[in-house]
Amino acid sequence: MQIIFKYLFVVVALLLAPLKSMAGSFKDQIAVSYSTYSDNVGVKIFSPAISLQKKLSEHWGLSTAFAIDAMTAASIRNGNGKVKDGVIVDAVSGASGRAGFDDFRVAPTVSLTYENDDFSANFGTYYSGEIDFDTIAGFASVTNGFNDANTIVSIGGSYELAEWSPTTNRVLIGGLNDDPSGAKSQVQVNASVMQLINPTSYLQLRYSYINQEGYLSSPYRYLVSDTVAQFDRYPGVRTSYATALQYVTQLGEDFSAHAEYRYYADNWDVQSHTVQGQLFYDLMHNLMIGTRLRVYNQSKSSFTKKINEYEYDDAFIVSDYRLSAFQSIDTGLSLSYRPGFFPDENMAIEMTYDWFTTDENAYIENWYGETQIKAEYATISLSYAF
Amino acid sequence: MIRLENLKKNIINIFILLSIVFFTGCSHVAPYEKESFATHKMLSAPMMERSAFETHVFAIREGSFGAESGFAGGCGCK
Numbered sequence: 001m002q003i004i005f006k007y008l009f010v011v012v013a014l015l016l017a018p019l020k021s022m023a024g025s026f027k028d029q030i031a032v033s034y035s036t037y038s039d040n041v042g043v044k045i046f047s048p049a050i051s052l053q054k055k056l057s058e059h060w061g062l063s064t065a066f067a068i069d070a071m072t073a074a075s076i077r078n079g080n081g082k083v084k085d086g087v088i089v090d091a092v093s094g095a096s097g098r099a100g101f102d103d104f105r106v107a108p109t110v111s112l113t114y115e116n117d118d119f120s121a122n123f124g125t126y127y128s129g130e131i132d133f134d135t136i137a138g139f140a141s142v143t144n145g146f147n148d149a150n151t152i153v154s155i156g157g158s159y160e161l162a163e164w165s166p167t168t169n170r171v172l173i174g175g176l177n178d179d180p181s182g183a184k185s186q187v188q189v190n191a192s193v194m195q196l197i198n199p200t201s202y203l204q205l206r207y208s209y210i211n212q213e214g215y216l217s218s219p220y221r222y223l224v225s226d227t228v229a230q231f232d233r234y235p236g237v238r239t240s241y242a243t244a245l246q247y248v249t250q251l252g253e254d255f256s257a258h259a260e261y262r263y264y265a266d267n268w269d270v271q272s273h274t275v276q277g278q279l280f281y282d283l284m285h286n287l288m289i290g291t292r293l294r295v296y297n298q299s300k301s302s303f304t305k306k307i308n309e310y311e312y313d314d315a316f317i318v319s320d321y322r323l324s325a326f327q328s329i330d331t332g333l334s335l336s337y338r339p340g341f342f343p344d345e346n347m348a349i350e351m352t353y354d355w356f357t358t359d360e361n362a363y364i365e366n367w368y369g370e371t372q373i374k375a376e377y378a379t380i381s382l383s384y385a386f
Numbered sequence: 387m388i389r390l391e392n393l394k395k396n397i398i399n400i401f402i403l404l405s406i407v408f409f410t411g412c413s414h415v416a417p418y419e420k421e422s423f424a425t426h427k428m429l430s431a432p433m434m435e436r437s438a439f440e441t442h443v444f445a446i447r448e449g450s451f452g453a454e455s456g457f458a459g460g461c462g463c464k
Contacts, residue, residue: 035439047439150415188452191401194430199419204430207401208452242452243401248428256427264450272450280427288427298449322449330440334433336426352436356447377443381435 026061026115029053031383039356039375041368044072061113063124069105105130111139118145122156135162141190152194160186166219174236176214184214201249210240223319225366226308230317235303240266244274254282264298270323272298280334286345290334300325307366321363328358346385353378431455 030052037045049067056062111124123140141156164172164182172182192206213236221232244262251257258278265271278292301323303316310317318324332354338345356375358364365371422428431437437455445451 031435033435035435037439037443147414148417190453196413196415196420196423198413199415200422202423204455205401206453206455208454210452240450240452242450244453244455246430246455248430250422250425250428256425256432258430260455262453264452266450270449272448274450280432282425282427288432290427290432296444296448301449322447328448330444332436334436336432350433350435352433354436354440354443356443358447373447375443375447377439379433379435379439 026055026113027053028055028386029383030386031381033379033381035377035379037375037377039373041364041370041373042072043375046070059114059116061115063109063111063113065109067105067107067109069103069107071103071105103130103132118149119143132165132167133162134165135160137161137186150196152192154192154194155190157187157189160188162186164215164219170219170231172215172217172219174215174217174233179214182215182219184212184216186210186212201247204246204248206242206244206246208240208242210238210242212238212240218320221319221367223307223310223317223366225310228310228312228314228317230310230312232319233315233317234323235268235316238266238268240264256280258292268323269302270298270300272296286338286340288336290336292330292332292334294330294332296328296330298326307362319363319367321358321361321367324361324363326358326361326364328356330354330356348383349381350383351378351380 031050033049033051035045035047035049037043037047047067047069049065051063051065054062105128107126107128109124109126111122114121119142121140121142124138126135126137126139128135137158137160139156139158141154143152143154145152161176162184163179164175166172166182171180173180175181176183176185187210189209190207192204194202194204196202216236216238217232217234219231223230223232242262242264244260246258246260248256248258256279258276258280260274260276262274263272264274274294274296276292276294278290280288280290282288301318303314304318304323305314332352334350334352336348336350338348354377356373356377358373360371364373426432441451441454
């Protein structure tokens with residue numbers, strides 16, 4: 001779990017930077033936020049963050065962000081506790097049963113934005129560092145409007161290097177260029193097209209290509225079954241494609257509806273379908289509430305077997321449920337408030353709360369001792385535009 | 387691998403086709419008609435902080451990623 005949070009936060013930061021530059025004219029803004037996550041398998045995350053945007057000139061703007069993640073990860077601490085040949089296979093991480101957080105991550109991001117009429121460009125860099133995992137990435141994107149901004153086209157990309165330094169001092173076979181420390185690289189290309197349909201509706205089409213190479217397993221994950229006790233082993237290359245279509249429309253004066261479908265496929269044979277619906281309502285001109293339902297369904301990878309069918313000489317070993325077939329549902333509530341006592345309602349307060357649950361899964365039960373994962377996460381943010 | 391290549395071609399072809407359709411435009415919305423797109427509820431990701439954090443959550447709790455709403459074009463509301 002810890003591993004996954006480390007790795008994917010990079011994706012978040014890279015996506016957020018272009019979003020801010022494309023949302024409209026660049027403006028001076030400060031925002032603070034606090035996000036939390038907890039689930040029934042012992043993972044808790046507390047994530048405060050601060051971001052600043054400053055207009056440097058008529059066409060240039062600077063964005064900076066700094067986030068901290070404090071995590072507890074009981075799964076790393078306890079392992080799956082399975083008994084094999086009369087011996088409890090203990091976790092091999094350095095985390096013991098100590099109280100408090102297991103890990104901290106600090107993640108600064110810096111980017112520059114150029115805007116000129118309907119054209120904008122954004123480029124920047126991101127770093128994430130923690131005790132056993134470091135990531136550095138560069139990203140860039142361009143956006144242009146056509147036909148009086150009825151059509152908006154965006155293209156972006158990022159390149160990331162990451163490296164493990166696991167507390168176990170294991171030799172991680174399969175790293176980038178056979179680096180025993182477990183290095184990996186990722187190239188991501190994103191494209192999107194937004195088209196206004198009429199004065200109250202628009203469509204947005206998004207596409208992503210992602211290629212990862214190097215050590216793609218986890219140094220802490222291992223499978224204990226009736227037949228094997230082995231660390232996870234995955235292929236050294238993962239190539240993924242995803243495309244999503246979103247439809248947004250205003251219903252009457254006070255409602256908006258958002259419908260979205262995403263399809264994903266990769267060379268590990270994982271395919272997924274995601275369907276999401278959201279409804280937003282203006283209680284007052286400066287108070288908006290929302291609700292959403294998201295359903296996710298994925299297939300297993302080509303090398304995922306039933307847990308007790310693995311053999312010692314299998315090329316690939318999987319203990320991670322995220323390479324098995326499963327479904328999840330997410331439901332959430334949101335609120336956005338812009339206090340009227342601030343000029344032009346420049347201050348915005350946003351709060352969300354979501355419930356996430358998977359279906360029952362043998363891999364989840366094998367690793368965590370629970371049949372499914374149930375999680376709750378919340379965000380609260382305060383932003384002020386100057 | 388052959389199956390993935392076919393899927394890749396299909397996804398790219400669909401994306402290009404839909405992009406062409408989008409470029410030609412279904413209709414033209416004049417600047418003075420874009421008032422609704424300037425409202426918060428009409429953004430592709432109205433709850434921006436959640437969009438960023440949930441991308442993180444879904445990527446670690448699910449097995450797929452990419453094409454999130456965090457990367458998107460503007461609303462055309464300028």
